[in-house]
Amino acid sequence: MSTSSRKERERPPPPPLQLCILDTRRGQQEGQEAEKVLAFYPKATAADDSTSVVGLFLATNAFCSIFSQDEHCEAMHAENSLWVSHQGEPCIWLLLVAQKGFVGPHIRDAALVDILKRMHSVTRLLYGSVQRLLSADPSGAAAEEALSRVLQRWGDQLSSNKGRSELHNPLSMGEALPLLPLSRPLFAGVQVLMNRLLVAQIGGTVPVVGALLLHEHWCVWSTLNRADTAALHSFASAAMMPAAQAAAHPSLTKRITASLRWREEGKSGSGSILDWRSWRVFPSRYVMFQDSAAAGDKEPEELPKLFLQEGDEQCRVLGLRAGESLLVLLLAERSTASAELLTGLSEVALPLLRPIAQSTAAELSDAKQWHIQGYRYVYENKMLQAVRASPGVKASTLSRESQALTHAVRLQLDSQCMQGDAEVIVRGENDCWVVAKRLASHTIAVVLEGRGQENLPDAAKTADLFIEAHFEGLLE
Numbered sequence: 001m002s003t004s005s006r007k008e009r010e011r012p013p014p015p016p017l018q019l020c021i022l023d024t025r026r027g028q029q030e031g032q033e034a035e036k037v038l039a040f041y042p043k044a045t046a047a048d049d050s051t052s053v054v055g056l057f058l059a060t061n062a063f064c065s066i067f068s069q070d071e072h073c074e075a076m077h078a079e080n081s082l083w084v085s086h087q088g089e090p091c092i093w094l095l096l097v098a099q100k101g102f103v104g105p106h107i108r109d110a111a112l113v114d115i116l117k118r119m120h121s122v123t124r125l126l127y128g129s130v131q132r133l134l135s136a137d138p139s140g141a142a143a144e145e146a147l148s149r150v151l152q153r154w155g156d157q158l159s160s161n162k163g164r165s166e167l168h169n170p171l172s173m174g175e176a177l178p179l180l181p182l183s184r185p186l187f188a189g190v191q192v193l194m195n196r197l198l199v200a201q202i203g204g205t206v207p208v209v210g211a212l213l214l215h216e217h218w219c220v221w222s223t224l225n226r227a228d229t230a231a232l233h234s235f236a237s238a239a240m241m242p243a244a245q246a247a248a249h250p251s252l253t254k255r256i257t258a259s260l261r262w263r264e265e266g267k268s269g270s271g272s273i274l275d276w277r278s279w280r281v282f283p284s285r286y287v288m289f290q291d292s293a294a295a296g297d298k299e300p301e302e303l304p305k306l307f308l309q310e311g312d313e314q315c316r317v318l319g320l321r322a323g324e325s326l327l328v329l330l331l332a333e334r335s336t337a338s339a340e341l342l343t344g345l346s347e348v349a350l351p352l353l354r355p356i357a358q359s360t361a362a363e364l365s366d367a368k369q370w371h372i373q374g375y376r377y378v379y380e381n382k383m384l385q386a387v388r389a390s391p392g393v394k395a396s397t398l399s400r401e402s403q404a405l406t407h408a409v410r411l412q413l414d415s416q417c418m419q420g421d422a423e424v425i426v427r428g429e430n431d432c433w434v435v436a437k438r439l440a441s442h443t444i445a446v447v448l449e450g451r452g453q454e455n456l457p458d459a460a461k462t463a464d465l466f467i468e469a470h471f472e473g474l475l476e
Helices: 003-010 047-065 109-127 130-136 141-159 161-168 184-199 226-248 250-260 339-370 400-414 456-470
Strands: 017-023 037-041 075-077 081-089 092-099 208-215 218-222 279-281 286-289 305-308 313-322 325-332 376-381 386-389 422-428 432-439 442-449
Touching: 017 047, 017 130, 017 141, 037 047, 037 141, 047 081, 047 092, 075 109, 081 109, 081 130, 092 109, 109 130, 109 141, 109 226, 109 305, 109 400, 130 141, 141 161, 184 208, 184 218, 184 339, 208 226, 208 313, 208 339, 218 226, 218 339, 226 279, 226 286, 226 313, 226 325, 313 339, 325 339, 400 422, 400 432, 400 442, 422 456, 432 456, 442 456
Parallel strands: none
Antiparallel strands: 017 037, 017 092, 075 081, 081 092, 208 218, 208 325, 279 286, 286 313, 305 313, 313 325, 376 386, 376 442, 422 432, 432 442
């Protein structure tokens, strides 16, 4: 047996999931290629292995550019792996490499690209642009420390049972924003709350520059633009909301810890702003960041900084909990958590926030988490970056053949050969029809399994009646 073949057999299999952020401007000299890698997941990956992954990606990308100089190749399917990339900034790339046995045979490229886009948006929210990190420290050490936290959070989440279940779910909401439809009375109440916050004077100034209201994982309302709303929702869902839920329901702590696969032991956080255990809910109901160096039950005066509108505007963040709702407040950059500020904000927000939380819980209970009996569906408004879908537990009741068919139909609707308004209707086994439509910025897929639809016109009519009844105006 040759030495080379023995080495091949001794080489361990690649990790099921790899994430990378790289800068193509760095490491131009031979022997310095590792400098291109700003952060890599798993973090323990050897430098030679991470450099090899990046080198293969860049070589493939350069080859593909010969055929299409205007568009980058976002996805590459190898025999056993799937490579997906996104250029977040000039010369800054995000890369995801997954083994096909890990992501399953039907994962959509667009869903994985969305993951990379959201990773980058959260990075900009927490640290500003990657270029800003490199300008502050050209060595790349500061960028590696910050970016590794983001990759660790997404890598651990995707590798968890819950994360893999979402990847395999044919009706997954993925990285889209789960926007909660509101009744008119609740809509009016939320608007009153937000308006009062944005004009409230406390200590002679107006401290609130923006706000986001969440209920469980749903986005109820936001005063921010679409991109900042999506990024802030991802961040709050990863860090602030789990802390609020653990404080309200202590029995959830072990479940949250297990689902996010944090490796550190003990009750204290790691000091990372993305670690939910570094956030505390104080008796005042405020959800505040407290790094590992802080001690005691006193509310910290220093509030973490966020970067809005692509790093041009900076602000401070804290949360306020009421029931299952979390109000994320963005304050002027120079704000500190003084007693006067916290008391003033509570007096403005809590009298309205408490009944809003109760009303939202009641409406969500009546809606049964938007499950519509007899149907499985996913709807996305790309303009609002908002989505509604059947709960994952309901999607899992579909047969494997129907799940595979739904994946394939959504993939077809994503394909470049179907531009503009489009419709795909396919029949599979188990008396299953999948009807998918794209109309302007709206897309919807409806699964009709075991409903006795005999032919294509019947299936199309049933899907249209469903859409008209539950998504008013979508077909107009």
